[in-house]
Amino acid sequence: MRAEEAAPAAGPPLASIDELVARLLERQPRAVGRAISLVEDGGEEQRRLVGAIYRRTGRARVVGVTGPPGAGKSTLVDRLARRLRERGETVGILAVDPTSPFSGGAILGDRIRMQSLYTDPGVFIRSMATRGAMGGLARSTRDAVDVLDAAGFDWVLVETVGVGQDEVDVVRSVDTVVLVTLPGLGDDIQAIKAGIMEIADVFVINKADREGAERTARDLEVALQLQEEEAGERWRPPIKQTVANVGQGVEEVLAEVERHRAWLEQSGELATRRRSQLRLRVEAILKDRVLAAADRRVGLEREIERAFAAREDPYRVAEAILAGVLRRGGEAGEGA
């Protein structure tokens, strides 16, 4: 059975969140899939689920693999997963699709994964896609990482194209960020991805058998040196070359990921990152809640229509809405 296909409401109905959690903790693929669907849907059950499993999380090594379409992220992730399986470790993979319907095709195009991974019970693969609400993808991906972590997967690999705020938020919620790039992406391109470059812990130049790999490596070196002058003495991101589709260099990338993990623990940076991840999550939830509360109390769309017609300035409108929400504060906690 393929783990991924088991996700939608297959099997007997689950009596309760408690039962789901119990099965999840046994790493039953069906329960894992069910739990991820639940966090994708959002709402009260999702919150109860995360509440129930949260204390079981924090053990997994959470690694983000990001980079442009066509860089070979999926292939690298598959190779890393296979290597980890050979060592007897279990792997959860979340493939985060971009919010953009337009670029969707480009990403889905490389979703041709190793068949062997799908049939391995030590591997769970799931695609995460947008389900409407803004910020929803980052939220549900973080929750899904919790699900896989609580289910006892040793590793959680999160693959994302790393464009847009949602995905940058996704990348910010992992412990180690691997940025996959290609030979020959010019200076313009490096500059474009600057936002992502700054949070990369390990650089991989994939398809390094192509012309220009050495040059790209040198360009990256220079870019990183500029960055370091600001960053001071911290982790120095290594640059590795791979040909992932034949497995070349994959072991070395894994070694760097583990070296980074060791550094995170020794330096105290792991706790710092996880605390800042908690803060990001809490802030995102707070923002969602206040908008939901505003919508429930005031009717956001109608209020905007009215304010637009009256030519009221945005600060006045926001303050009026917030005052309305706060006045009825007592009720505002429920059912957001």
Add this chain to the structure above:
Amino acid sequence: MRAEEAAPAAGPPLASIDELVARLLERQPRAVGRAISLVEDGGEEQRRLVGAIYRRTGRARVVGVTGPPGAGKSTLVDRLARRLRERGETVGILAVDPTSPFSGGAILGDRIRMQSLYTDPGVFIRSMATRGAMGGLARSTRDAVDVLDAAGFDWVLVETVGVGQDEVDVVRSVDTVVLVTLPGLGDDIQAIKAGIMEIADVFVINKADREGAERTARDLEVALQLQEEEAGERWRPPIKQTVANVGQGVEEVLAEVERHRAWLEQSGELATRRRSQLRLRVEAILKDRVLAAADRRVGLEREIERAFAAREDPYRVAEAILAGVLRRGGEAGEGA
């Protein structure tokens, strides 16, 4: 005198917001610069200022010019501004610098503007940079557009590299989006920028005297056709080729911008866009306010530290904070 240099606290002190507004409405460069500094700083005065000028806004044509570093955005903006000045129209230019300190250099590198623009009282040029707070750049840029609009500039040109959520938010707050690209940016690159592509109203392939311009134009055509299938019958973004540094094609770009504006008005899309811009602004302010209120009431950082140590899940933490804010609702409006 250069308008830009006049911005920081030069000249006699302004007695009040009212006085500033009065001078601003006369388009005194010093007052315009002062007002933009004020909205950059945020806080109570900035809110009063926006409140005072908001009803004077809505007249300017607000055009965003976005694209990767090196595409020639500044040159195109300068050429457009010069062309508009020849027609006797006034132009405000906001050059939005990316939040990333790392890519800063790349952008500032092309900030070599036509000297003639700086000495022209019908032109006001200002660089907008991040001032710390998240989301601050988008907020202050929108407010600065209001300032220039209220000051009576016929056009406001907003130039931004279009990377990251802040800048996408900036781009979402203009009426017409011009995306500037270069010949030879490959398929990978087009896919990367998909988020921006979807909101572009006019495409410009600059440096079209370079090899590959026709091919890039064809690639864009294909990409746009894919997009149109989803978008249905709406505005069909034109693709123009320019060599901006010698002025070639600039007139045609301007014509397309004006054609788009006419379409916006005829189709009713202008009102739709501006209403959705108001909503985006209101939502952003609401989010900022609730975080500020939470910080004031609960002490966000301390609460996160406590929750992290107690291993509380983010939903529980967010709800406890929100409940705390709402309980003291009456006071929460002040001094955010």
